[in-house]
Amino acid sequence: MKRIKVIVPVNTSIWNESILEIFEKNKDSDTLIDIVNITKGPEAIEQHYDEVWSELFTLREAEKAEVEGYDGIIIYCFGDPAVRAAKEKLRIPVVGIMEASIHFASLLGKRFSIITTRNEGKFATEDLLKLYGFEKKCVSIRALGIEVLNLVDRSRLRKAALETCRLAVEDDGADVLVFGCGSILGLREEISEILKLPVIEPGITALKICEDLIDVGLTHSKRAYPMPLNIKRQI
């Protein structure tokens, strides 16, 4: 059995049900999923500022997972908040949904496009592309022009997503699309069908990678993510 803890690193549970549904549908039969939120921090992560507000609480939640006996952790936000820090502290697999999704995109095509929420959020995504070394493979980051909390309006989301995805393909030459926010859900199959190319929901790819790592007994390198020193830290 593979026990995976999914941390949705915002101070609201409004997305949990939809996420769970997707995860239940795509998980291996022997995988057990728990979804939690943070009880402090921001209600949504729109840019660097919110990441800083989220990361410490997310990290604390991740640290608890090892004690709780989980086999792996998914941090469910496209900004991969606290992922590097959690990898330093923990030995079980920690998977960010951004890193997982762009690795899949890289395997499936030659130039992917990321469909994000607002233009103001592009910078955090660009920074991760640099950190992960995928700047060249990402041909564009296109924004829907919708704030994260407004993504609950599914018909507005669907309309904007259809149009934005089409532009990514036609104007930017994307051959794979990645949704650049964990709250863009339920559109993968329709858009894939219409535009005739792979469309990636990042959460699903994180799930598969996390399961893979647990299955084959791999985890992140402690040479790349060394254990923190024992010094005083106060919250």
Added chain:
Amino acid sequence: MKRIKVIVPVNTSIWNESILEIFEKNKDSDTLIDIVNITKGPEAIEQHYDEVWSELFTLREAEKAEVEGYDGIIIYCFGDPAVRAAKEKLRIPVVGIMEASIHFASLLGKRFSIITTRNEGKFATEDLLKLYGFEKKCVSIRALGIEVLNLVDRSRLRKAALETCRLAVEDDGADVLVFGCGSILGLREEISEILKLPVIEPGITALKICEDLIDVGLTHSKRAYPMPLNIKRQI
């Protein structure tokens, strides 16, 4: 059920049993593995010259897979021979063991090293790193100094691998190791234990990626790998 055809693209079956053993151990319970070779081409793939000798026959074998009803294909040689061509012709997932392994390495650390067979084989590996866009993440390609067909001498292989892996870590600063040949088998766990870092057998990662793609209904983008034209071709 996921039916996967594994093509070992050489004109010998001496590796099939070991490969099957690894695959049986790491596959999902609902995965069915068939391993085949090519009946022409080279006995081993050491460098570009052998790749050209292998690719046409490998491609033909891959093409048959879709007709035979397979859900996915793994081309089991670190040179990823005919992988791009097969992706053009086929709609089911085609996974090369090199591409799969370096994507995992990239997820698990920051600088990986590839342990290959002979110095003369480094150039083909370097070329793939360029094609896949991973030159910067690979800090070194180190050769065992053993021809592929001599890898059957397991004690010689083990000795060379231990020493070469150690140098990759100590001198090149690798934090993840990837075996750069599908015939370097059975050493992953020991070396991982000794050197305290993830060690990747490329076949296992290709297996997991292939299963993932089948599970979630993704395949390579036909926009990146367009269907070939209908023209005359003779063999």
Added chain:
Amino acid sequence: MKRIKVIVPVNTSIWNESILEIFEKNKDSDTLIDIVNITKGPEAIEQHYDEVWSELFTLREAEKAEVEGYDGIIIYCFGDPAVRAAKEKLRIPVVGIMEASIHFASLLGKRFSIITTRNEGKFATEDLLKLYGFEKKCVSIRALGIEVLNLVDRSRLRKAALETCRLAVEDDGADVLVFGCGSILGLREEISEILKLPVIEPGITALKICEDLIDVGLTHSKRAYPMPLNIKRQI
């Protein structure tokens, strides 16, 4: 005297006469040109799939050249099929028309554009740009939208080429143009005149480089293209 074998790596001789004409016009007085085709393989090379169909037969034809006493080989297809493999096996100069043309383009300007046949063929060209390290210098690959075998319709070719070249200059800022297919012939001077910039037919540049190497006694480095091992290979 410099004896050069030109291999047109397709299973048709329809282009040989035009190629010979260009070569006769641009060769040194002491150069002797022989043009051959392959008797198997594809009728045209449009993308990766066709390259795999061509390469083994092209390689075999190249191998014969050294025995036949040639001083150099030109592989006459912009995909440079089997060029790396042939360099491994042979000691006489082997020149691909793509590699030769982009080196000239790089010398003559700062940003070149490649005019290719179909959009679906761009990927093979992009891959070579990565292998040769010229991604940054190539500002665009523009397609005529014509299949290779239809290039025999010279008036359609001329019309498409004039328009496509103009776009490469005006929209992409190209300062040198390279025809990205060996069958785009006879337009170099007219387009150069109209657009006021160097226009390169790749075959001519391969010819000059091949002659240069023979003249000054240089050939590709056997340290970069090591001799293949003696193992069993079957066709």
Added chain:
Amino acid sequence: MKRIKVIVPVNTSIWNESILEIFEKNKDSDTLIDIVNITKGPEAIEQHYDEVWSELFTLREAEKAEVEGYDGIIIYCFGDPAVRAAKEKLRIPVVGIMEASIHFASLLGKRFSIITTRNEGKFATEDLLKLYGFEKKCVSIRALGIEVLNLVDRSRLRKAALETCRLAVEDDGADVLVFGCGSILGLREEISEILKLPVIEPGITALKICEDLIDVGLTHSKRAYPMPLNIKRQI
């Protein structure tokens, strides 16, 4: 008059006096310096883990500065914690000591080396080099092998620094040295004298850049660092 708030983003004031001394010595006559710490968070910042522990409290301290009437802020840790987030929230100049120092290093030479504290801290520095686009100009990151809190042992620091700097110059070819931690102080002139090259204390460069920006009326672009949205955030 230029009022600058220096935030030393750790939960200890042991470095403040030394920092103030350096700043008083190098500031413009009309600059007024205030140094503060954070009252929660970590005692030292050694790697990503500590950065996450520091950033939220550092950000809150930075936000107060604008209200307090400061003209500029320096975040005094080589990890530039919360610098991007603070630039999003604030309109007055926010300067990280890492970003300032490598820009000076880039102006003064062609390949700089960063002298950091422990090997485990290199990864955070490497990540910033990628974010700031200076990977190629930095030829090495060399560690003293001393934990931050042990840098108070000045004779141990001096000995290690002399040796490490020498290796950066002789083995890595550095022509400029940057101290990669705000607590490596008081050695700049001696090492510069011995090794005959510029040696940069990052705090000094941040001070000069901050003063320059205030003097000429420039600040970071709000197009690159957009104002955060008004959503609920809880600490």
Added chain:
Amino acid sequence: MKRIKVIVPVNTSIWNESILEIFEKNKDSDTLIDIVNITKGPEAIEQHYDEVWSELFTLREAEKAEVEGYDGIIIYCFGDPAVRAAKEKLRIPVVGIMEASIHFASLLGKRFSIITTRNEGKFATEDLLKLYGFEKKCVSIRALGIEVLNLVDRSRLRKAALETCRLAVEDDGADVLVFGCGSILGLREEISEILKLPVIEPGITALKICEDLIDVGLTHSKRAYPMPLNIKRQI
């Protein structure tokens, strides 16, 4: 006191007064500015050709500065003519206005645009971006379409600059603008106000960097800019 010699490397003094005005306004109170021209060479620097005409005379003028007792030199042309050579010969800080301005632009945003005079002058600017390693951070070089000597027509300049700057922001996504010629003066504040982003006059940034270096006792690395040999040279 900081004595700085500003060399305007053209054979005309028509710009000196405007430059002096800007410098007087932005300099530290203890800085003393002298502005000189070269008495041979070109009247304006438009492209590489003019740079070669200017550099020897500019270098000679720079060499005199050290004898004359100056503490630093600014070479006031965006082509940074003779800057590398002067750094080799001299030990006092030598600052080019191009290098200084792009380092400031890099600190203030993520993608800057350079507003230059004519399209024909872009190549020299591109070359410097490569030499300084800032190709990726510069998203565009846009030309006003005005020859340097015609920049005296301030209303034509203002009109073209407003329009060109707007395009750099809207079409290229620039978040910082740099004027790519020392004679584009007096527009910084207005355009910054209109387009809501930092606008950089390169001369001002060179002035601040030069003052900074003198203030803190830094100069370019003699390991990167080694002293020329004593050989015969004739003018």
Added chain:
Amino acid sequence: MKRIKVIVPVNTSIWNESILEIFEKNKDSDTLIDIVNITKGPEAIEQHYDEVWSELFTLREAEKAEVEGYDGIIIYCFGDPAVRAAKEKLRIPVVGIMEASIHFASLLGKRFSIITTRNEGKFATEDLLKLYGFEKKCVSIRALGIEVLNLVDRSRLRKAALETCRLAVEDDGADVLVFGCGSILGLREEISEILKLPVIEPGITALKICEDLIDVGLTHSKRAYPMPLNIKRQI
């Protein structure tokens, strides 16, 4: 007939005879070679400083060539002094020996090494590698430790070259060697024989490229090297 003017851009004729000998041996039968020097400028070009001293006089000499009826120009110094400026002013082919040699090296192998004179001269070579976009292909620049004017001591040169070339191959993995100074002559064949790899004298490659361009009617793009404006210039 192809009339080529070779400008040796130093104020001494001591190298002309050796250069002429090499050129006579490697030129086409219908090529006519004239070698000239500059009558002012430096006696040798060791680094940037000397380049500035040479370039204006070299440019003037190049400009005369078009009037004198030459079909092409070779600027015979590895710093390619005034090459870009001359290409702007002239329509006949202008070839620098550095640019020609590295393009040949790129065609013949995968990682070349440049053997230069003194460590202090490496920076100018590095800058050209950046301008020409070949940084990645050059694995090392190794210096002989001999000043240009001392290269007349052929036995000292030979001894240093043998040792330095060997290190480039064994320690840096070079597969092609390029002599990085036009005065390293007469060693090509011996070192090529000993080290079993192509060794390039840059002058020969410039000669062949210049002849090629004249033969096929190509010259540098005037879109990349636009004609200078008509403004006042004084010498």
